Amino acid sequence: xxxxxxxxxxVGGGVIGAGWAARFVLNGIDLAIYDPDPEIERKxxxxxxNARRALSRLFGQALPAEGTVTFAASIAExxxxxxxxxxxxxxxxDLKVRLLAEIDAAMPGHAVIGSSTSGLLPTKLQASMxxxxxxxxxxxxxxxxxxxxxxxxxxxxxxxxxxxxAAAVYTRIGMKVLHVRKEIDGFIADRLLEAVWRExxxxxxxxxxTASEIDDAIRFGAGMRWSFMGTxxxxxxxxxxxxxxxxxxxxxxSMEWPWTKLIGPxxxxxxxxxxxxxxxxxxxxxxxxxxxxxxxDCLVDLTHALERNNFAAGAVARAHRARLGGAAAAxxxxxxxxxxxxxxxxxxxxxxxxNEHLTExxxxxxxxxxxxxxxxxxxxxxxxxxxxxxxxxxxxxxxHLGQARLGEPVEVRTRVLAADxxxxxxxxxxxxxxxNAVIATAEHMLVHVDAQAEKSAPAPQAMQxxxxxxVAGQAHxxxxxxxxxxxxxxx
Amino acid sequence: xxxxxxxxxxVGGGVIGAGWAARFVLNGIDLAIYDPDPEIERKxxxxxxNARRALSRLFGQALPAEGTVTFAASIAExxxxxxxxxxxxxxxxDLKVRLLAEIDAAMPGHAVIGSSTSGLLPTKLQASMxxxxxxxxxxxxxxxxxxxxxxxxxxxxxxxxxxxxAAAVYTRIGMKVLHVRKEIDGFIADRLLEAVWRExxxxxxxxxxTASEIDDAIRFGAGMRWSFMGTxxxxxxxxxxxxxxxxxxxxxxSMEWPWTKLIGPxxxxxxxxxxxxxxxxxxxxxxxxxxxxxxxDCLVDLTHALERNNFAAGAVARAHRARLGGAAAAxxxxxxxxxxxxxxxxxxxxxxxxNEHLTExxxxxxxxxxxxxxxxxxxxxxxxxxxxxxxxxxxxxxxHLGQARLGEPVEVRTRVLAADxxxxxxxxxxxxxxxNAVIATAEHMLVHVDAQAEKSAPAPQAMQxxxxxxVAGQAHxxxxxxxxxxxxxxx
Numbered sequence: 001x002x003x004x005x006x007x008x009x010x011v012g013g014g015v016i017g018a019g020w021a022a023r024f025v026l027n028g029i030d031l032a033i034y035d036p037d038p039e040i041e042r043k044x045x046x047x048x049x050n051a052r053r054a055l056s057r058l059f060g061q062a063l064p065a066e067g068t069v070t071f072a073a074s075i076a077e078x079x080x081x082x083x084x085x086x087x088x089x090x091x092x093x094d095l096k097v098r099l100l101a102e103i104d105a106a107m108p109g110h111a112v113i114g115s116s117t118s119g120l121l122p123t124k125l126q127a128s129m130x131x132x133x134x135x136x137x138x139x140x141x142x143x144x145x146x147x148x149x150x151x152x153x154x155x156x157x158x159x160x161x162x163x164x165x166a167a168a169v170y171t172r173i174g175m176k177v178l179h180v181r182k183e184i185d186g187f188i189a190d191r192l193l194e195a196v197w198r199e200x201x202x203x204x205x206x207x208x209x210t211a212s213e214i215d216d217a218i219r220f221g222a223g224m225r226w227s228f229m230g231t232x233x234x235x236x237x238x239x240x241x242x243x244x245x246x247x248x249x250x251x252x253x254s255m256e257w258p259w260t261k262l263i264g265p266x267x268x269x270x271x272x273x274x275x276x277x278x279x280x281x282x283x284x285x286x287x288x289x290x291x292x293x294x295x296x297d298c299l300v301d302l303t304h305a306l307e308r309n310n311f312a313a314g315a316v317a318r319a320h321r322a323r324l325g326g327a328a329a330a331x332x333x334x335x336x337x338x339x340x341x342x343x344x345x346x347x348x349x350x351x352x353x354x355n356e357h358l359t360e361x362x363x364x365x366x367x368x369x370x371x372x373x374x375x376x377x378x379x380x381x382x383x384x385x386x387x388x389x390x391x392x393x394x395x396x397x398x399x400h401l402g403q404a405r406l407g408e409p410v411e412v413r414t415r416v417l418a419a420d421x422x423x424x425x426x427x428x429x430x431x432x433x434x435x436n437a438v439i440a441t442a443e444h445m446l447v448h449v450d451a452q453a454e455k456s457a458p459a460p461q462a463m464q465x466x467x468x469x470x471v472a473g474q475a476h477x478x479x480x481x482x483x484x485x486x487x488x489x490x491x
Numbered sequence: 492x493x494x495x496x497x498x499x500x501x502v503g504g505g506v507i508g509a510g511w512a513a514r515f516v517l518n519g520i521d522l523a524i525y526d527p528d529p530e531i532e533r534k535x536x537x538x539x540x541n542a543r544r545a546l547s548r549l550f551g552q553a554l555p556a557e558g559t560v561t562f563a564a565s566i567a568e569x570x571x572x573x574x575x576x577x578x579x580x581x582x583x584x585d586l587k588v589r590l591l592a593e594i595d596a597a598m599p600g601h602a603v604i605g606s607s608t609s610g611l612l613p614t615k616l617q618a619s620m621x622x623x624x625x626x627x628x629x630x631x632x633x634x635x636x637x638x639x640x641x642x643x644x645x646x647x648x649x650x651x652x653x654x655x656x657a658a659a660v661y662t663r664i665g666m667k668v669l670h671v672r673k674e675i676d677g678f679i680a681d682r683l684l685e686a687v688w689r690e691x692x693x694x695x696x697x698x699x700x701t702a703s704e705i706d707d708a709i710r711f712g713a714g715m716r717w718s719f720m721g722t723x724x725x726x727x728x729x730x731x732x733x734x735x736x737x738x739x740x741x742x743x744x745s746m747e748w749p750w751t752k753l754i755g756p757x758x759x760x761x762x763x764x765x766x767x768x769x770x771x772x773x774x775x776x777x778x779x780x781x782x783x784x785x786x787x788d789c790l791v792d793l794t795h796a797l798e799r800n801n802f803a804a805g806a807v808a809r810a811h812r813a814r815l816g817g818a819a820a821a822x823x824x825x826x827x828x829x830x831x832x833x834x835x836x837x838x839x840x841x842x843x844x845x846n847e848h849l850t851e852x853x854x855x856x857x858x859x860x861x862x863x864x865x866x867x868x869x870x871x872x873x874x875x876x877x878x879x880x881x882x883x884x885x886x887x888x889x890x891h892l893g894q895a896r897l898g899e900p901v902e903v904r905t906r907v908l909a910a911d912x913x914x915x916x917x918x919x920x921x922x923x924x925x926x927n928a929v930i931a932t933a934e935h936m937l938v939h940v941d942a943q944a945e946k947s948a949p950a951p952q953a954m955q956x957x958x959x960x961x962v963a964g965q966a967h968x969x970x971x972x973x974x975x976x977x978x979x980x981x982x
Contacts, residue, residue, distance in 0.1 A: 174811035189709070218680070221640030222684055226710060228710055230709040232702035300549045395891070
């Protein structure tokens with residue numbers, strides 16, 4: 001784009017202004033920020049620290065060098081050399097009108113202003129500006145540095161170039177632009193948020209449910225779907241093989257039920273036609289089954305994501321996993337010949353590379369899980385670790401002899417080659433039954449440690465005995481192929 | 492619980508009934524299902540196949556052996572030996588009343604019925620039952636086998652024991668029970684869903700936004716938060732350091748704005764007090780910063796989860812990552828002495844074990860990423876792989892010499908030890924600057940392959956030359972410690 005962004009001016013530094021500042025800076029753009037609050041620097045830097053942590057987790061090394069932050073002493077100083085200005089003043093029309101005119105007067109001729117207003121009309125906001133064509137609404141959502149949505153809405157006098165520039169700037173910093181084509185109070189997203197909020201207030205007002213119950217009603221159900229599909233795509237799926245029109249016709253009568261007392265529009269044939277048509281456009285020829293798989297994949301990954309945080313639906317899944325684990329542990333892992341069947345699983349989507357092969361680190365994850373099975377079996381499971389001792393892997397040798405593809409069942413068969421008071425020598429083979437082949441091997445040396453002291457220590461006698469019993473039970477087997485190897489270039 | 496669930500009867504086998512069937516069966520419970528649809532078997536098995544795939548991804552090996560599915564020829568046959576019955580008939584009160592009485596007459600004396608109704612009142616549904624105390628609403632959300640929420644609501648004649656049994660059954664199959672204390676039309680969750688739906692219908696009716704735009708307004712913004720925090724906790728955070736009461740007072744005036752024309756209750760001092768108090772109870776003493784970190788962690792993990800599916804906010808993040816990658820690649824990775832600085836990152840939460848140490852497989856992930864940096868540098872990056880050739884790691888030797896903790900910055904420094912037409916011999920050291928120590932090393936042998944033919948092939952001359960230039964540039968360095976090692980037990 002012709003409009004290169006070297007510097008941004010931020011006017012208004014509350015939760016939203018500081019969120020914008022963090023998003024710009026962490027995407028490598030310098031900025032100046034103005035807010036009369038004497039604590040502006042402390043507050044901005046606190047938000048920036050949160051955002052730095054979050055975006056580092058999200059994008060890692062892909063992030064560019066940070067932009068610089070300057071705290072300006074006036075609006076004029078913040079905007080005088082800015083290519084783009086983001087205004088996040090309090091939601092008072094009179095205040096915004098006055099200060100937008102001030103920004104306009106002080107900014108360079110090529111600059112564009114995005115206003116963070118969540119509900120005021122840009123046509124009214126640009127009323128006192130000398131260059132009203134330069135103002136557009138760019139309405140973000142909290143936390144601004146993580147949520148991608150920004151509503152871009154022009155007023156009567158906003159130029160197309162201004163809208164294009166704002167959209168390009170927001171895209172440049174990783175956002176998803178939603179063009180609001182008709183200027184209405186509340187734009188689009190806040191209309192929907194307000195509807196939930198009004199209903200939630202009624203539910204509390206009428207003593208039906210508490211704040212916490214209402215939140216649970218959202219986050220364990222529809223909220224999970226809403227994080228990746230909106231209402232219409234969700235209802236399209238609910239219509240099953242008969243699709244959106246069927247759903248709307250089925251839904252029609254319930255719109256007349258007493259609990260829809262805050263009345264919606266009548267579902268006329270015309271409105272049904274309009275929505276059905278828009279839903280078809282949205283689906284763009286993708287069939288129901290494909291969407292269902294996508295929905296389920298997203299829900300699974302989302303649940304895993306929340307499980308990592310032990311929160312909301314993730315806490316439910318974690319508790320259920322523990323509950324299920326109790327039942328699964330009853331299964332015995334020994335193979336007929338004394339080896340242990342330590343892992344049996346299909347190759348999961350998380351473990352594959354761009355070629356749909358099991359990826360390098362995932363081999364070690366599976367072999368590591370296999371090692372944990374052995375450790376649990378000799379009494380060194382999670383409880384033992386929690387109590388302060390553990391077995392650490394100090395050396396690993398991997399050989400890759402084949403490939404496994406997405407969904408292919410693989411097993412790990414484990415040999416306990418040797419054990420003494422402090423050491424455990426393991427050899428795992430990963431087998432594809434479908435290929436009837438060993439696709440990888442792992443040889444590990446583990447040392448028993450006192451985790452507090454961070455040094456090696458003898459294992460308890462009972463544990464040594466259990467490990468030695470496993471070695472003895474496998475002693476009749478020939479040494480595995482590939483042990484004791486070293487890496488070298490052929491001469 | 493005293494009420495053990497050996498067998499479940501499912502009456503009504505649409506999208507919801509089949510979803511229930513899948514959830515029960517995959518959690519190890521046998522069931523019989525009745526629906527007059529002649530295609531009931533095909534449809535149920537299709538949903539079960541979807542659910543099996545999804546739950547295998549979600550819980551993996553923790554899942555118990557599947558229960559069995561029987562297709563019954565009548566309601567009586569489906570429920571006669573069931574410990575628990577889930578009714579998912581069409582949402583017609585007259586039909587449900589009639590068939591619930593039929594189920595009641597045929598089921599064992601100890602059985603309990605959960606009705607999936609999304610809006611009908613249990614007091615009305617139990618009207619014709621001989622044992623009305625045995626009916627409770629258990630209202631799920633689609634897809635039933637993945638979304639944890641179930642609303643449990645009794646009618647006037649429902650016994651406490653029935654509610655307790657239903658809650659225990661639902662918990663047993665991994666669900667989150669929301670007890671609806673007051674029997675109202677639409678219960679709690681659907682009241683909120685309907686509010687969004689009504690507003691969405693108005694937005695389309697008035698030509699403001701399309702179905703697709705409305706969905707985007709949800710899924711790129713508030714929907715992401717709603718997947719783990721409900722409306723009240725989100726607004727509590729929006730209140731910043733001043734909390735919920737401040738937010739409510741600030742919000743009060745906007746409830747009078749013209750775009751809130753579907754009027755909410757007046758925010759009286761009393762209602763503000765009630766909500767503030769409930770919000771405090773919900774927060775349970777956890778402070779704002781802690782919630783903000785949790786919110787951000789969930790959003791990051793959720794975004795990663797969606798990125799894996801290249802969908803919704805995940806597609807936005809993926810595009811942005813690619814965009815950022817272009818900029819980051821401009822940085823040169825060479826260290827002063829000819830070694831390559833291939834990785835520089837803090838230890839991320841995804842990579843740690845229960846002790847907050849960098850976990851075993853994560854070492855190989857980082858070393859693998861370091862290898863990719865070398866490959867990109869010699870012209871064997873993603874484009875080259877996409878074109879059909881690649882370097883495969885055939886052998887790896889890892890040594891663990893220390894530990895790295897959550898958040899600790901680590902670097903990987905890479906030696907290219909040798910290269911010929913088909914082979915590349917790499918040695919990585921992982922260094923903690925804070926500890927001034929090498930905490931792990933990885934030695935790799937890679938082979939150049941024709942991925943289509945799945946066999947080794949000579950690398951292009953230019954690539955060989957680039958690899959050899961890297962070897963030559965490091966030839967002045969002494970051989971790294973620990974190369975060519977083999978694993979063995981001391982004598």
